[in-house]
Amino acid sequence: MNIRIRTPWIKAAVLGLGGSLVVALLVLAFMWPAKTSTAHHLPVSLAGPEAAVTAVEKQLEQASPGTFVVHRAADRTEAESQIKRRVTYGAIVLSTGNGGQPAPPEVLTAPAAGAAPTQMLTGLASKLQADMGKQIAAAGGDPASAKVTVIPLVQLSANDPMGSGLALAALPLALGGVIGGVLLSTKVHGTWRRLGGAAVFAAAAGGLLVLIMQAWFGYLQGNAWLNVAAIGLTVGATATFMIGCVKLLGSPGIALGPIVTVLLGNPLSGSNAPWQFIPEPWGAIGQFLVPGAGNTLLRDISYFPEANTAQQWLTLAAWVIFGALLALAGEALKRRRLAGSSPRVATSP
Incomplete structure (x- = not known):
């Protein structure tokens, strides 16, 4: 006659508790980065005249301390190169229009680098446009003339549009x-x-x-x-x-x-x-x-x-x-x- 030895209740309870701890550890491991991650230290390129670049750099730090890490670029070409080499996730390109007046800036994004940086830079473009509109209105101009262009530089595949x-x-x-x-x-x-x-x-x-x-x-x-x-x-x-x-x-x-x-x-x-x-x-x-x-x-x-x-x-x-x-x-x-x-x-x- 076969005699089956039953597992002690305490061992069954301990194993059940251990299994629950493993599940909790799995959930914690995968949720912890999403819970604790914050939008900070995002590398972005900044190109344009020295005075304008310095002003925008200070503006970014005052408005969002620690959010962006600025990499200066000599011109738009270098800013694009920094994005394509994965040095930065996007760029703000400042230029001077006719008569030496500041022209509306361009914001270059790289959707292929991720959705979060693209959304941040798109939001930054909206803020820059609003600030520029206020400055134009204060000078007696038409705030609607303020226009910041957002240009996706590195697009995602058409087969994976959301990345x-x-x-x-x-x-x-x-x-x-x-x-x-x-x-x-x-x-x-x-x-x-x-x-x-x-x-x-x-x-x-x-x-x-x-x-x-x-x-x-x-x-x-x-x-x-x-x-x-x-x-x-x-x-x-x-x-x-x-x-x-x-x-x-x-x-x-x-x-x-x-x-x-x-x-x-x-x-x-x-x-x-x-x-x-x-x-x-x-x-x-x-x-x-x-x-x-x-x-x-x-x-x-x-x-x-x-x-x-x-x-x-x-x-x-x-x-x-x-x-x-x-x-x-x-x-x-x-x-x-x-x-x-x-x-x-x-x-x-």
Whole structure:
């Protein structure tokens, strides 16, 4: 007769409580950035005559302290270059009209850089126009003549007009890397075979996801092969890190990987809002984690080909190397333990 041993009530209650804490931690991790992020330290370009630029810079700081970080540009061309190189999220271009009088400014936006910066700069254009109208009216002119032009410089894809495609892809990319790492860690024996499997997984995932996100959905733009490399390196970095954690720590490593990548990295990635809006120093730290580097790299490849992406490529490559080193360290420790526990064979003199 089979006798089933029932789990003690206290253990069932503790497990239930632990599960609820995990759920609370998940909710907190994903909601915390949205709750605590504020519109501040947004880099914008400011170009025009020195006196006008200085006046507008002071006006911005007085009206919205800490909201904007001004990057001065010699002219409109340099301001556009700063936007396209991802130095800034937009620009205010001041100019002088006929007779040396100030001409209505232009506000350049980059919708592909995110909805929040675009909305902020559009609102700023409305405020500049209202202030200019007051100045013209005070001088006895027609306030309706004040006109600030908003010019979208870097547009989103027609297939992704709200920019939600790249944002939605952030979490599946993180989870995909975790799943790949867990499968290889639990179903493949041999450290080098696991790492080789991770390389195949990264290459195949990069190709398949580009077929879906670029060829089919049209969410990704730019060079398809670069996108394959970027996605492959992103999911491969997470998978390799998972393999290293499991090899070095055993079962606890299965939990550590998702904590770093999903619970910490994804909320800090800046996929839904500029990383500058996340409380310091977490926004900057997020750019050196896999989800942040991968998200920024994909956006830059798609819409900002002039941007310097060296940091993102090096960050992702460093995570791959780090994961591989963890796996090799775990293999070395395993061999040392086995050598230490093996019985010594006595030899006759």
